[in-house]
Amino acid sequence: MKDPVHLLWFVKEMPEGEEDIELLIGVYSSETEARAAIDRLKGRRGFAKFPQGFQMHSYQLDRDNWTEGFIVD
Numbered sequence: 747m748k749d750p751v752h753l754l755w756f757v758k759e760m761p762e763g764e765e766d767i768e769l770l771i772g773v774y775s776s777e778t779e780a781r782a783a784i785d786r787l788k789g790r791r792g793f794a795k796f797p798q799g800f801q802m803h804s805y806q807l808d809r810d811n812w813t814e815g816f817i818v819d
Contacts, residue, residue, distance in 0.1 A: 750804040752780040756787075758799045767799075777802065 752774045758767040771787065774780040784800050787793050793800075805811055 748807050749775070750806050751775065752777050753803045753805060754780045754783055755801045755803070756793065756796075756799045757801055758796050771800075777804070 754771040754774060756767070756769040756771055760766050772780075772783060774783065780802050784802075788797050788800070
């Protein structure tokens with residue numbers, strides 16, 4: 747099995763009528779590298795106000811991660 751990669755996102759839900767902020771910060775080779783990115787960014791404009799907005803997700807390469815399809819309203 748290949749080592750997972752770690753996607754680091756910043757997500758801020760906005761009030762109704764405004765578009766949510768969803769930023770893919772980067773893809774990292776380890777959780778340690780992703781956490782280091784948070785440390786580098788957490789004091790910057792915007793991020794500093796919402797430190798809880800950072801989200802890290804681990805994924806295996808060469809594997810389907812979303813298999814359920816989707817519905818369009």
